[in-house]
Amino acid sequence: MDFALPAELESLLARAQDFMREHVYPLEPVVARKGFDGAKAELDSAREACRRAGLWLPQMPEDYGGRGLPFLHHAHLSEVLGRSLLGHYVFNCQAPDAGNMELLHEQGSPEQKERFLRPLCEGRFRSCFSMTEPDRAGSNPTWLDTKAVLDGDEWVIDGRKWFTTAADGADFAIVMAVTDPDAAPHQRASMILVPTDTPGFVHTRRIAIMGEEGSGWMSHSEIEYRECRVPKENLLGGQGFGFMLAQHRLGPGRIHHCMRWLGLCERAFDLMCERAAKREIAPGKPLGTRQIVQEWIATSRAEIDAARLYVQKAAWTIDTKGLYAARTEISCIKFFVADILQKVVDRAIQTHGALGITEDTPLSAIFRHERGARIYDGPDEVHKHVVARRALKAHGLELGGNG
Numbered sequence: 001m002d003f004a005l006p007a008e009l010e011s012l013l014a015r016a017q018d019f020m021r022e023h024v025y026p027l028e029p030v031v032a033r034k035g036f037d038g039a040k041a042e043l044d045s046a047r048e049a050c051r052r053a054g055l056w057l058p059q060m061p062e063d064y065g066g067r068g069l070p071f072l073h074h075a076h077l078s079e080v081l082g083r084s085l086l087g088h089y090v091f092n093c094q095a096p097d098a099g100n101m102e103l104l105h106e107q108g109s110p111e112q113k114e115r116f117l118r119p120l121c122e123g124r125f126r127s128c129f130s131m132t133e134p135d136r137a138g139s140n141p142t143w144l145d146t147k148a149v150l151d152g153d154e155w156v157i158d159g160r161k162w163f164t165t166a167a168d169g170a171d172f173a174i175v176m177a178v179t180d181p182d183a184a185p186h187q188r189a190s191m192i193l194v195p196t197d198t199p200g201f202v203h204t205r206r207i208a209i210m211g212e213e214g215s216g217w218m219s220h221s222e223i224e225y226r227e228c229r230v231p232k233e234n235l236l237g238g239q240g241f242g243f244m245l246a247q248h249r250l251g252p253g254r255i256h257h258c259m260r261w262l263g264l265c266e267r268a269f270d271l272m273c274e275r276a277a278k279r280e281i282a283p284g285k286p287l288g289t290r291q292i293v294q295e296w297i298a299t300s301r302a303e304i305d306a307a308r309l310y311v312q313k314a315a316w317t318i319d320t321k322g323l324y325a326a327r328t329e330i331s332c333i334k335f336f337v338a339d340i341l342q343k344v345v346d347r348a349i350q351t352h353g354a355l356g357i358t359e360d361t362p363l364s365a366i367f368r369h370e371r372g373a374r375i376y377d378g379p380d381e382v383h384k385h386v387v388a389r390r391a392l393k394a395h396g397l398e399l400g401g402n403g
């Protein structure tokens, strides 16, 4: 087994690390002070620098202005960018846009690609993905209330969504709506492209998360679709294919989230060690001389490294054997890494004492923004159920879909 990375990837990662130190980490206190919208000028100038440095849009093909990185290489890069909550945004490979780009690239018509995908890749547009509803369990995405009915040449969309990340200020949404209510559950919904200036697209509110409402890309919104009409050509990827495409979108997306979380783990780990080495609890007695702090450090080190190997194995399985073969591994890493992220960040906060819950370090924002890691893209319990169901099936116990 060879753990060495190809030389060209090593050099790309080193360049990305330098860029993060020079352009991205310094933005964190600016965004903490002014919010995402307030820091737009500084963020735009970092994005421009990223473009000039040839690091922009790493995951997309060159004909869309990207670097065309292979899947595994992008997974490694994702860890470097993940060290800051802002890294992926500055490089234009942030969720939910990156998943939407992938969908449009694979499923979009030539017109949809020109109208929606190209400006997204160029950084002129932002987008959102509108699936979860306040009145339906998001963990069961086959059960939606939002409907789209064909009326002549138009889809008429009605329904309510929430936790539509980055909807505030987005240019378009990809909406999941029921188009075939009498079909089998997995074939009822479709994806439809909705420009956010369409009459009937109503941005109701930004939802405060643990006290922080956020703005722009760093916020989550409630949206109402009130007789929202779009041309029938705005259907993305075929009628009744919504669920299948959503699952397809989430598979590789979970690898990227996990690698991003590992970046956040490493950042928290470094901050924890630095504080443990420097903070004296008595003259000449740094915190790191205490065995309990050493235990946090050693356990975190082992957990992060084990998690990385597991994520890389899952990414390798997707790359060599396809998404279907990797489905158990994808579910396992989703809950495993989200749990480690929460533990490592919590230990780093504890090591910092009161400082850990201020905005003077990035830890507090990481904790607040990423508590959701155990909920979005499938809550822990759903993934654990999926893994256990497959294991038990091999022993003759059939649990069924939502059993």
Ligand SMILES: Cc1cc2nc3c(=O)[nH]c(=O)nc-3n(C[C@H](O)[C@H](O)[C@H](O)COP(=O)(O)OP(=O)(O)OC[C@H]3O[C@@H](n4cnc5c(N)ncnc54)[C@H](O)[C@@H]3O)c2cc1C
Pocket (backbone or CB within 6 Å): 096, 129, 130, 131, 132, 136, 137, 138, 139, 140, 162, 163, 164, 165, 166, 220, 372, 373, 375, 376, 377, 378, 379, 380, 381, 382, 385, 402
């Ligand atoms: C930060 C963040 C960003 C998000 N961004 C988006 C977005 O951009 N677009 C979008 O459409 N959605 C988004 N979501 C929504 C997310 O996909 C849902 O929150 C998620 O699918 C869970 O759905 P729910 O919140 O309705 O919880 P529910 O489905 O009501 O579940 C509640 C809890 O019940 C438990 N549970 C559920 N099912 C089972 C089961 N089968 N077995 C055992 N226990 C179970 C779990 O503990 C779960 O946390 C986001 C969520 C968060 C937190």
